[in-house]
Amino acid sequence: QLQLQESGPGLVKPSETLSLTCSVSGASISDIGYYWGWIRQSPEKGLEWIGSVFYNGVTHYNPSLRSRLTVSLDESGNQFSLKLDSVTAADTALYYCARHTRGSLFEWGQGTQVSVSS
Amino acid sequence: QSVVTQPPSASGTPGQRVTISCSGSRSNIGSNTVNWYQQLPGTAPKLLIYSNERRPSRVPDRFSASKSGTSASLAISGLQSEDEADYYCVTWDDSQSTPVFGGGTKLTVL
Numbered sequence: 001q002l003q004l005q006e007s008g009p010g011l012v013k014p015s016e017t018l019s020l021t022c023s024v025s026g027a028s029i030s031d032i033g034y035y036w037g038w039i040r041q042s043p044e045k046g047l048e049w050i051g052s053v054f055y056n057g058v059t060h061y062n063p064s065l066r067s068r069l070t071v072s073l074d075e076s077g078n079q080f081s082l083k084l085d086s087v088t089a090a091d092t093a094l095y096y097c098a099r100h101t102r103g104s105l106f107e108w109g110q111g112t113q114v115s116v117s118s
Numbered sequence: 119q120s121v122v123t124q125p126p127s128a129s130g131t132p133g134q135r136v137t138i139s140c141s142g143s144r145s146n147i148g149s150n151t152v153n154w155y156q157q158l159p160g161t162a163p164k165l166l167i168y169s170n171e172r173r174p175s176r177v178p179d180r181f182s183a184s185k186s187g188t189s190a191s192l193a194i195s196g197l198q199s200e201d202e203a204d205y206y207c208v209t210w211d212d213s214q215s216t217p218v219f220g221g222g223t224k225l226t227v228l
Contacts, residue, residue: 037217046222047163047206060216096162103169104153104208104217108162 004109022097040093124220140207
C-alpha cells in the first residue's frame, strides 16, 4: 500500500528557500508511468498544483511558480523533494505530496503546514 | 485563476439532490477524463469519482458524475450531513502538459 510522508521545516523566513521532502513507501519512484508531485492549499486559493516530476526525471511546473521552483527525485532514498526560492507570506500553505498519473488520479500524503514569517 | 471553473459554493437540505459543475475547455476537459475529489474538514482529499463517471467501490452510489464536451458535473442524491465537504474536479491539460484543479466547491448541508 502506497504511503507518502512529507517532512521539512514548518517555519521559513521571507526571502529564504522552502525545502520539503516526501518519503515514499509501498512503491518505487522509478515505477514507470507515475508522476510525483506537490500540491498546496491555502484558505484563499483552494488546492493549487505546484509541480511534478515524472519517473524519468522530467519536470512539469505551475507556470506561476516556475521561476522559483525545483522538484526532483532522489532514487537512492526513494523520495522526492520540493525547493521554492524567495518565499513570501503568500507561500504560507498546507503542502501535500502526491503520486499521480497523467489521468490525474492522485494519491495523497497527509500534508505538512508551512508558514512564512520572520 | 484556474483554467477549470467550479461554483465556489453549493447547498442543499438532507435528502435533496445537488449538482456541482466543472467547466473547462477543449485542451483539458474536452480531451481528458475528469476525476472528482472530496475533502472533508481537516483531511487530505480523497478520490470520489474517476474516469468521468466511475466510483471506487467504497463510494456510495448516491454519488454520480458525468461529462459532456468541455464540462463535467457531480451529482449527490439523498444528501446527508456527512457530505458537507469541499469538492474538486481535476483533469489534465494538454496545452500545458500539467494537471489542472478546479477552484473547489464548498457544499453546505442546511
